[in-house]
Amino acid sequence: MSNIKFYSAWYCPFAQRAWMGLVHKNIDHDYIEIDPYEKTPEWMEISRGTGQVPVIIDENQNITVPDSIRVLEYLDVQFPNETSIYPATNGAEANAKFWIDFQGSKIIPYLYRLLKAEAGSEAAENARFSLEQGLKTFTSNMDKDDPYFFGKDPGAVDIALAPFAQRIEILLPHYKGYTLPDIGPIWKRYHQWWNAMSAFKPLQETSTALPDYVERLVEFYLPYSTGGGQADVTEIK
Template sequence: MIKVSCVNIFEKVIIMKKTEEKIKLYSAWYCPFAQRAWLSLLVNKRDFKYIEIDPYNKTEEWMRISKGFGTAPVVIEDETTLVDSLDILKYFDNPKTGTNYSPEIEETLSFINKDLIPSFYRFLKATNDEDLKKTRAEFTIFLNKFSNEINEKGQYYLGQNFSIVDLAFIPFAYRIDLLLRHYKEYIVAKEVKNFARYQQWYEAIIKAEFFKETKTGMDNYDEELINFYKVYSEGGGQEDVTKS
C-alpha cells in the first residue's frame, strides 16, 4: 500500500512537520510538470508526503526549499533535492544512475521537452490570427511526429512496457485535449493522422488508476483546469514554458 499524506489543495500551505515518509513532493495541482513527478512516485510505488504549495508565492521558506528556483515540483529525499521534473522522472525510474537510457529515449525526451511542450504553450497563448495559424501548424507537426513514433505492438509508447516517455508527456497530452479543444477549437482526432494509435496510447494511461489519483480528488478537475489556464489562452501566464 502506497502511503500518501495529502494537504488540502485549497489551503495552499506548506507543512514542514516530519512524518514517516522519507520523500516529500511539493506540488501544484494544476501544473503538468508537477503531475509528472506525482505520477512517477505512484508508478514506482514509493511512499511519500504530498505537499500542495503555491509556487507563485515566493516566500523566503519556499525559495529555500526550491533551491532558489521557486517552481514546482520539488522532491526531497534525505539529502537529495530535485527541482527539475525530468530529473525526477529519471531519479525514480532508475535511482542507481538516473541516466541509463538509450540514445533514442534521450532524443525522444528532449523532443518532448524542447519542441512538443513549448509548441503547445505557444499555440495556447496565441491570440492574433497570424500567430494562431503559425503556432497551430507547428504544434500539429510535432504532435504528429510523436504519434507516428508510438510503437504499434502495445498500448504504450515503447509497446508493451510503460516507460519514462509515457510519464513525460501524458500530463501535457491531457491538457492538450482539454484546453486546446476548449480555447482554440482544436480537435486532436481531426489533426493527428495516426489518431487510432494515439488514442489507444492516450486512453490506456488516463484511465489507469495511478493517473486518476493525480487528478487530486476534485469532482470538477477539468473545469478548474480550464479556468486556471484562461489567462494563458489570452496570451498571459508564464513565458518560460513557450521557450525551446
C-alpha cells in the same frame, strides 16, 4: 510521515509528471501543495533557487531534486525494486531521454503558444502546425502494435507527455475550438496511445479522479487563453 517530501502545485503539468512517477512506482510520499510564484526565502532555498515545482526531498539520502525529469530519473535509480520507468540498457535509456527532451522542444511550447494565441490568428495557425508536426514525429516513433511508446508497459516517455496531452484534450477544445486530427494511421496511433494513457491509474489519480479537476483546470488556464500566464512555457528548450 514519509521520508519523501513532494512539493507540488495541483495544476502544474510538470509537477504531475513527478507525481505520476511516485504513484506508478508506488513510492510513499508526503504531498505538499505550494504556490511556486510566491518566492519566499524558504521556498527559494527548498527549490534550489529555481522557484519552480516540482521538487522532491529524500530525507533518507539528504538529497533534494528539483525538475520533473530529474525527479523521474532519481526515482527510478533510488527505487529499483519498484516498476521501472526507464529502459534497463544504457542505449535504450538514452533513446527514452531523447524523446522526453523532444517533448520540451517540439511539442510543449506549441501547446502553450496555441493556447495563448488569438483563435484564427497567424500565431495560432503557426502554433497549430508545429504542434501537429511535433506530435506526428513523436507518434511515428512509437511501438507499432502495443499502446505505449515502447510497447506494452508505460514508462517515463509516456508519463512525461501525459499531463500535456491531457491539457491538449481539455483546454484546446474549450478555449480555441480545436481538436487534434483523427484521420490517417499516425493520428489513429496517437489516439490509441491517448486512450491507453487516459485509462492509466497514475494519470487519473493525479488529475481527473480529483474533485472538480476539469472545471478547476479550465478556470486556472483562463489567463493563458488570452495571452497571459506563465511566459517561459512558450519558449523552445
